[in-house]
Amino acid sequence: MKVIVVGASGMVGQGVLRACLLDPDVERVLVVGRRALGKTDAKLVERTVPDLTDLSSLEDDGALAGLDACFFCLGVTSAGLKEPEYRKVTYDITAAFAAALARRSPGLTFVFVSGRGTDSTERGPVMWARVKGAAENVVLKAGFKAVYLFRPGIIQPLHGARSRTAAYRVLYVVLRPLVWLLKAATPDSITTTERVGIAMLEAARHGAPKTILENGDINALALAARRD
DSSP states (O other): OEEEEESTTSHHHHHHHHHHHHOTTOOEEEEEESSOOOOOOTTEEEEEOSOTTOOHHHHHTTTTTTOSEEEEOOOOOOTTOOHHHHHIIIIIHHHHHHHHHHHHOTTSEEEEEOOTTOOTTSOSSOHHHHHHHHHHHHHHTSOOSEEEEEOOOEEEOOTTOOOSSHHHHHHHHHTHHHHHHHHHHOGGGEEEHHHHHHHHHHHHHHOOSSSEEOHHHHHHHHHHHHHO
């Protein structure tokens, strides 16, 4: 498989990148971002693009051609942002990648990381949920072979994965004891960066039983992948 990871510096992106680099079926991993990760691996190809809504350089040199899967993990917190600012990152960049990949690799599987509570109608009262819903919908309409929408809730970071948002990093430390209690009491209320990465690969490789996957579905898909 040849795959592209967008948002590999984020917590979820780190999880799926690790899964891709460890999986023998993945032969090439293209990572696209505004800054280099500073990571080296025989499979890894990095391309930096200053403006992620303008992918013409990647289209022109063939970097987006012949891909089997896109793992789109790019995202920012909506805290402190007005809707136009949040939409520019969450919707505009997603739309740009969906359009470019539909032109160059229309047969790929697009796995989009959204969030629990996303509003598919785009008309609800919660700003971030409306915008995430719009981003999901633009991917669904792009014409790919398959699209899967991951809507995780609580995610436990593993293997050194960490959020780029400082407030979230502090929150994960403070809530660590509670996370373990929740995991023991209600296993499907929590997933991990490792399970998300494995499940995303499984969805791209063999498909998933439904289009929208939440924590329980993600955990089940990751477990199924390990049994194969």
